[in-house]
Amino acid sequence: MAREVTRLVEWVDKSGGLAHRRAAEDAGFPLAARRAAVRGGDLRRVKRDWLATAAAPADLLTAAENSGSLTCVSAARRRGWWMPEDAPDDIHIRLDPHASSPTSAVTAHWTHRIAPAPGFGLLDSVEDTLAHIAQCLPPESAQIVWNSALKIEKLTPSAVRRVRWPSRQARHCADRASDQSDSGLETILVVRLSGWGIPMRQQVVLLGRPVDLLIGERLVVQTDGFAHHSTSAQRGKDVAFDAQLVLNGYTVLRFTYAQVVHDWDAVERTIARAIAAGAHLAS
Incomplete structure (x- = not known):
């Protein structure tokens, strides 16, 4: 034995x-x-x-102790979705509407499941996780997480729009969902600039490489995230590519993670000034 x-x-x-x-x-x-x-x-x-x-793991153990499923921001982190810095860091679990109260200090979501949970149900389904995020986070942050989820989980916008979402917030996120962003930074750009009424396209291939965001015909906006630009060699390639774009008639604006997340007003103003100067228009 x-x-x-x-x-x-x-x-x-x-x-x-x-x-x-x-x-x-x-x-x-x-x-x-x-x-x-x-x-x-x-x-x-x-x-x-x-x-x-x-x-x-403490988060999954807490879910098991409360006969619940890890969900919302907790499940999103476990799945590797991009998460805003100001997102809650406590453990979020889903409980059936008539389940016993949790015995641990958690944020409880009392709902019926949209979709069956994988395995033995300790981690909520992608759809349930998204539904809770839509109601738990501010609209902009929720959209950023949703778009990251689409990319990582290989979901299409049309697929998420077919889901019978239980809340207005989730339906709004589904309507605006995009799988074009390679990072949360790109989603921040698109979500915050989409109200300007100027054509914007993501991951357009220029000179053999995709760019983060093309505004109009000639204004390229690139972002430097932590993971994708962590070496000097990669940084050198990015700068060389930016130079080639400029030599071919594009205006290129590149922003760091810190600028996008912590100094958005300056980023927005810089892009607005470029548009005011007609940098987005074809010559």
């Missing part, structure tokens, strides 16, 4: 530190081994259905 317990604990660790009892059954671990592991302190039983080791 000791050998079986050791194998079980190793398997739960490889499963991320948290595993459902049915998954353990399917993997061939008998009830006796599971009980022995819990009795010996090698595993912790969570709400009857979950087995946890010391390596269990």
